[in-house]
Amino acid sequence: MKKTLLILIICTIGVHTLVAQNKSTLRGAFLHTIDNKNVLWLFVDDYFSAINFENNRYISTTGGPFTYDGKTIHVSVEYNDANPEQIGSTIDMPVQVQNQHLRSNNMQYNRQPAKAQDLDGLWRITGRKQGNELSTITRGDRKTIKLLVDGYFQWIAINPAVKGFYGTGGGTYVFTDGKYTEHILYFSRDNSRVGADLSFEGKIEANQWHHSGLSSKGDPIFEIWSRDNQ
Structure with a gap:
């Protein structure tokens, strides 16, 4: 009995270790580019996002929590603005x-150079200042999340419960000495914003990211983001 129990414990530890190794293998940013068309895959904190965009035009995005068994990615779809009927299913x-390559369905994605930074991870907005008052954003079905990994970022505003998609944007970022700078590669609400550089103040306190500056429209913002590991 004790021997059987020991074997089960060892097997369980082995499975969890393998799963962790598989996910670690995928963590990062992978890019497929042909002509001016790009497909960017981001993996961080058990979350996956795929973005299709041209050099000056946003196309679509899909993603959600994922698992990886070493051969297949299993994604629980939380958003897909091109095929919203997929939301709630597993692909x-x-x-x-x-x-340094990832292949899927005859497409090769090149791993982007590792640029680990303190903000890397999956974040969810939990506070916003309106006027002089800081309002807490209660966790619910509707959410705005942000993925940051190896110098790339993407924010997505969604409500999986009603298959709602309210916008996304992303590109590359640098966070150093309290300065957070974005370079926009795609923006679903306004393609004219592509190529813009935005700079903000940023700091991490008690596992929260305090983010302040001016929005893409020039409006003052102060936001609090919290880590949102799935």
Whole structure:
């Protein structure tokens, strides 16, 4: 009995270790580019996002929490503005990771250079200042999340419960010495914003990200983001 129990414990530990290793293999940003068309895959904190965009035009995005068994990515879809009927379902995508490349369905994605920064992770907005008053944003079905990994970022405003999609934007970022700077590569609400650089003040306190400056429209903002590991 004790021997059987020990074997089960060892097997369980082995499975959890393998799962952790698989997810670690995928953490990062992977880019497929042909002509002026780009497909960017982001993996961080058990969350996946795929973004399709041209050099000056946003196309679509899809993503959600994922698991990876070493051969297949299983994504629980929380948003898909091109095919909203997929929201709430699980999609499976075969994946092969070879050195600095990822292959899926005859497409090769190149791993982008690792640029680990303190803000890397999955975040969810939990506070916003309106006038002089800081309002708490209660966790619910509707949410705005932000993925940051290896110098890339994406925010997405969604409500999976009603298959709602309210916008997304993203690009590359740098966070150093209290300065957070974005370079916009795509923006679903306004393609003319592509190429813009935005700078903000930023600091991490008690696992919260305090973010302040001017929005893409020039309006003053102060937001609090909290880590949102799935």
